[in-house]
Amino acid sequence: MTDRDAGAQPLKIVIVGHVDHGKSTLVGRLIHDTGSLPEGKFEAIQAMCQRRGMPFEWAFLMDALKSERDQGVTIDTAQIWFSTDTRKYVLIDAPGHKEFLKNMVSGAASADAALLVIDAEEGVREQSRRHGYLLHLLGVSQVAVAVNKMDLVGYSQERFAEVEREIRAYLGEIGVTPTHVVPVSARAGGHVVNAAPEMRWYHGPSVVETLDLFEAPLPPTDLPLRFPVQDVYKFDDRRIIAGRIESGRLKVGDTLLFSPSNKTATVTGIEGWNVSAPAISAGAGQSVGVMLDEQIFVERGEVASHLDQPPIETNVFRARLFWLGKRPLRVGNRYLLKVATARHLVEVQQIEKVVDTTDLSSAESEDVGRNAVAEVVLRSRGMLALDEFRAAPRTGRFVLIEDYDIVGGGIIGMEGYPDQRHALTVKSTNIFNVEHRITTPARWRVNGHKSGVIWLTGLSGAGKTTLSLEMERQLFLKGYQVYVIDGDNVRHGLSADLAFSPEDRAENIRRVSEVAALFADAGFIVITAFISPYRSDRDRARAIRPDMFHEIYVKADLDVCEQRDPKGLYKKARRGEIEVFTGITAPYEAPEKAELVVDTGKSGVGDCVGALLDYVERNFAAADLQRPGEQAEAKPGAPATRRASTF
Amino acid sequence: MNHLDALESQSIYILREAFRTFDKLGMLWSIGKDSNALLWLVRKAFFGHVPFPVIHIDTSYKIPEMIAFRDRMAKEWGLDLIIGQNTEALAAGMNHTKGRVTCCTALKTEGLKATVEKHGFTGIIAGIRRDEEGTRSKERVFSPRGQNAEWDFRDQPPEFWDQFKTDFAPGTHVRVHPLLHWTEVDVWRYIRRENIPVVELYFSRNGKRYRSLGCAPCTAPIESRAATVDEIIDELESTRTSERAGRAQDKEAEDAFERLRAEGYM
Numbered sequence: 001m002t003d004r005d006a007g008a009q010p011l012k013i014v015i016v017g018h019v020d021h022g023k024s025t026l027v028g029r030l031i032h033d034t035g036s037l038p039e040g041k042f043e044a045i046q047a048m049c050q051r052r053g054m055p056f057e058w059a060f061l062m063d064a065l066k067s068e069r070d071q072g073v074t075i076d077t078a079q080i081w082f083s084t085d086t087r088k089y090v091l092i093d094a095p096g097h098k099e100f101l102k103n104m105v106s107g108a109a110s111a112d113a114a115l116l117v118i119d120a121e122e123g124v125r126e127q128s129r130r131h132g133y134l135l136h137l138l139g140v141s142q143v144a145v146a147v148n149k150m151d152l153v154g155y156s157q158e159r160f161a162e163v164e165r166e167i168r169a170y171l172g173e174i175g176v177t178p179t180h181v182v183p184v185s186a187r188a189g190g191h192v193v194n195a196a197p198e199m200r201w202y203h204g205p206s207v208v209e210t211l212d213l214f215e216a217p218l219p220p221t222d223l224p225l226r227f228p229v230q231d232v233y234k235f236d237d238r239r240i241i242a243g244r245i246e247s248g249r250l251k252v253g254d255t256l257l258f259s260p261s262n263k264t265a266t267v268t269g270i271e272g273w274n275v276s277a278p279a280i281s282a283g284a285g286q287s288v289g290v291m292l293d294e295q296i297f298v299e300r301g302e303v304a305s306h307l308d309q310p311p312i313e314t315n316v317f318r319a320r321l322f323w324l325g326k327r328p329l330r331v332g333n334r335y336l337l338k339v340a341t342a343r344h345l346v347e348v349q350q351i352e353k354v355v356d357t358t359d360l361s362s363a364e365s366e367d368v369g370r371n372a373v374a375e376v377v378l379r380s381r382g383m384l385a386l387d388e389f390r391a392a393p394r395t396g397r398f399v400l401i402e403d404y405d406i407v408g409g410g411i412i413g414m415e416g417y418p419d420q421r422h423a424l425t426v427k428s429t430n431i432f433n434v435e436h437r438i439t440t441p442a443r444w445r446v447n448g449h450k451s452g453v454i455w456l457t458g459l460s461g462a463g464k465t466t467l468s469l470e471m472e473r474q475l476f477l478k479g480y481q482v483y484v485i486d487g488d489n490v491r492h493g494l495s496a497d498l499a500f501s502p503e504d505r506a507e508n509i510r511r512v513s514e515v516a517a518l519f520a521d522a523g524f525i526v527i528t529a530f531i532s533p534y535r536s537d538r539d540r541a542r543a544i545r546p547d548m549f550h551e552i553y554v555k556a557d558l559d560v561c562e563q564r565d566p567k568g569l570y571k572k573a574r575r576g577e578i579e580v581f582t583g584i585t586a587p588y589e590a591p592e593k594a595e596l597v598v599d600t601g602k603s604g605v606g607d608c609v610g611a612l613l614d615y616v617e618r619n620f621a622a623a624d625l626q627r628p629g630e631q632a633e634a635k636p637g638a639p640a641t642r643r644a645s646t647f
Numbered sequence: 648m649n650h651l652d653a654l655e656s657q658s659i660y661i662l663r664e665a666f667r668t669f670d671k672l673g674m675l676w677s678i679g680k681d682s683n684a685l686l687w688l689v690r691k692a693f694f695g696h697v698p699f700p701v702i703h704i705d706t707s708y709k710i711p712e713m714i715a716f717r718d719r720m721a722k723e724w725g726l727d728l729i730i731g732q733n734t735e736a737l738a739a740g741m742n743h744t745k746g747r748v749t750c751c752t753a754l755k756t757e758g759l760k761a762t763v764e765k766h767g768f769t770g771i772i773a774g775i776r777r778d779e780e781g782t783r784s785k786e787r788v789f790s791p792r793g794q795n796a797e798w799d800f801r802d803q804p805p806e807f808w809d810q811f812k813t814d815f816a817p818g819t820h821v822r823v824h825p826l827l828h829w830t831e832v833d834v835w836r837y838i839r840r841e842n843i844p845v846v847e848l849y850f851s852r853n854g855k856r857y858r859s860l861g862c863a864p865c866t867a868p869i870e871s872r873a874a875t876v877d878e879i880i881d882e883l884e885s886t887r888t889s890e891r892a893g894r895a896q897d898k899e900a901e902d903a904f905e906r907l908r909a910e911g912y913m
Contacts, residue, residue: 003649003650005836005839005840006649006650006651006652006836006840007650007651007832007833007836008650009649009650009653010650037887038887038888038889039887039888039889039892040888040889040892041889047901048901051901062781062784064780064781064782064784064785064905065781065782065785065800065801065905066901066902066905067801075800075801076785076800076803077785078777078781078784078785079777079778079784080778080784081778081830102804102805103803103805105805105807106787106803106805106806106807108807109807109808110807138807219648230660230663230664230667231663231666231667233693233694235693235694235695235696235698236694236696238694240694242663242692243663244656244659244660271694272691272694273690273691273694273695274687274690274691274841283648285648285653285656286648286652286656287655287656287657287659287660287663287692289694300667324805336814338810394808397808399807399808399810401814403814404812404814404815404816405804405812405814406804406805406806406810406812409805409807409808409810
């Protein structure tokens with residue numbers, strides 16, 4: 001059995017463009033002029049047209065539904081096979097009507113390359129642009145353009161040049177360079193397969209030659225291994241991990257890391273049925289079943305990779321998505337996310353902008369309507385294993401489900417968000433927690449107040465440092481054990497090895513969280529003053545000592561902070577001298593459930609410190625610390641038993 | 648990975664998605680070459696097992712060789728075979744002379760509907776292909792059917808990036824089409840590579856062979872000298888006749904097949 005006996009792999013081409021620009025006609029013409037039309041089909045179409053009292057209509061070849069023919073509009077995508085002398089093709093006809101965008105997407109997403117059809121008379125229209133933009137989002141990077149209906153513009157070279165300029169400019173802006181732009185008359189057959197004597201001024205390839213010049217895609221075996229678990233089978237005594245390799249290769253003997261559970265196991269075999277010899281390796285595109293050396297618990301949705309190139313782990317990511325839902329997408333809405341084989345509930349945290357695909361302008365908006373394209377931030381409760389689309393397309397894209405329907409699809413970016421894998425991984429082994437002989441409550445009783453972490457978060461310039469230092473001073477004078485950990489200070493020592501990438505910032509916050517928790521154990525009220533822009537980092541800090549953690553949102557609008565600019569950092573960021581700067585080029589995720597909000601834009605320093613001290617007095621009082629039978633030394637609501645300060 | 652490997656991997660992926668999604672899953676087995684290849688793919692996907700029942704909708708008018716083949720293979724492969732039949736319509740004398748489309752609707756569509764209801768299937772695997780016929784060309788891999796098994800071809804769900812419609816309302820079911828992306832000659836090439844058994848009717852006898860199998864009164868053999876799988880592949884590489892040319896029920900009206908399928912025909 002040779003590869004030749006398997007037949008040739010056809011190239012899949014999608015035909016897209018605005019409604020009535022002649023896509024179905026061009027398909028009919030291609031099939032006919034390459035001699036691929038089944039016997040009797042031409043006559044059948046002729047009969048259908050005569051019955052309707054209309055001239056011969058090529059579109060009827062693909063418009064297989066009677067309602068499509070009666071209305072003269074393509075409703076759903078269809079596929080047809082044909083061959084040139086060079087190779088085999090599947091042509092995917094996609095509807096151009098805006099109402100049927102979901103069908104266009106369904107057709108276009110599986111294509112290897114696209115032919116964008118534009119009416120020479122009408123020029124570049126709304127769906128020409130939207131389809132061009134969507135091809136890019138769908139990952140179809142090879143695009144050629146057919147400027148159709150040249151017969152209607154008298155085969156004018158000038159008109160062709162105008163349309164060509166316009167579409168090249170648009171596609172150029174979204175990063176697409178068409179391989180060729182061909183002047184065509186699908187109805188008359190000019191430049192589809194045959195030459196066109198009326199357009200001798202054109203010296204480029206015909207449509208069919210353009211198709212033959214597209215490159216056949218290769219399976220992404222050179223990318224990092226991504227093997228999403230589809231199912232785990234135990235039909236007999238074998239326990240088989242089933243799935244399709246989306247990118248890369250795996251072989252017997254490889255150690256696989258499963259994310260997000262972070263379990264590892266070694267491949268002992270690749271199972272098959274009716275195979276001459278068991279496979280020892282498999283690559284991208286293959287549906288396989290692997291056996292592992294250990295009976296680890298893995299389930300559908302986990303992604304296996306090699307240890308050195310794992311997917312990103314995160315619970316928040318950016319997405320560029322197209323929305324097909326009948327109801328608009330809104331901030332706070334929840335959807336079911338499907339990425340590879342995993343399903344997670346996600347919430348729309350933010351709509352950054354809605355893109356107008358006709359002129360590529362973008363606007364802020366509260367919601368994303370049907371057929372719109374937008375950039376959003378999505379958040380899930382649990383950890384996701386995923387990739388950036390540009391790094392690994394097949395595990396870097398997702399769909400959203402509302403009720404029972406797919407309502408949108410998108411591609412993933414992580415700009416400004418850290419990979420949380422390191423924050424989650426405990427590398428040390430053989431460690432045991434030692435029980436202290438002095439408990440934290442015992443320290444509280446000696447100190448006369450409870451301890452804990454007062455975590456200030458807010459934009460640079462919001463007043464975290466000012467408030468923390470003043471709070472520390474006043475609490476100290478009142479006899480509290482209190483200490484401030486400041487952002488700039490730890491950068492000189494504890495975190496001197498870290499820079500400002502999202503990963504390094506996350507690591508910095510992790511270290512501070514752990515140190516702060518130790519201070520709290522030691523009986524201190526520890527105040528931290530860090531921007532700490534990511535909710536996930538703060539949630540992790542909270543998780544160390546949930547009952548001793550107090551999140552305080554030091555609130556001030558970005559423009560207020562920028563006016564204050566105490567360290568001149570905003571000016572530097574605006575000049576581009578600081579690459580990643582919260583509020584300008586990186587996100588700030590405001591707390592959802594802060595214990596206290598102080599608005600320094602609205603209140604002065606004195607009032608804000610007052611509110612903070614009041615909070616401390618209410619929450620760190622020693623009143624309920626007494627051993628049974630002991631007399632309360634303090635009245636509720638006031639910190640009591642102050643020890644005299646030492647000066 | 649060659650062309651057949653790619654087709655096979657995609658079909659296996661679809662079958663595994665279906666098996667994971669539906670509590671009550673069944674596969675339609677028409678005894679034709681496509682559903683035989685499909686059954687083979689099921690065993691590939693599930694490592695030799697067929698983990699769901701196989702359904703044959705028996706109109707009682709099938710060509711006798713087909714029924715003999717069915718019973719032999721079901722035994723050999725240890726299939727959990729469900730035979731569905733609209734006995735009521737047959738008792739009332741339904742046959743193709745009442746109108747071919749009427750007969751197909753009663754014996755196949757209604758027969759299937761009753762079987763789906765009786766066993767409570769939520770997922771039905773069928774071996775249709777896009778290259779067979781225009782309305783099938785517009786199908787989805789996971790194609791939802793309404794309360795009445797009807798196909799709403801005017802408003803099909805979006806389907807892309809191999810994310811299928813795996814969520815559906817109670818009382819509805821989903822047709823799953825793992826062979827949608829295959830062509831007729833692909834199926835024959837796969838039959839050759841894997842040595843998949845098929846009914847003898849496909850091979851030329853006295854200058855004629857069946858290219859597509861159905862009920863005896865409505866299915867005609869074509870002129871052909873192709874007596875082996877190799878010869879069939881050679882014939883298909885050069886023919887321009889469509890596969891269903893021998894199927895009479897498609898031709899009663901311009902949209903005969905479309906109407907049949909909208910009502911729930913496979």
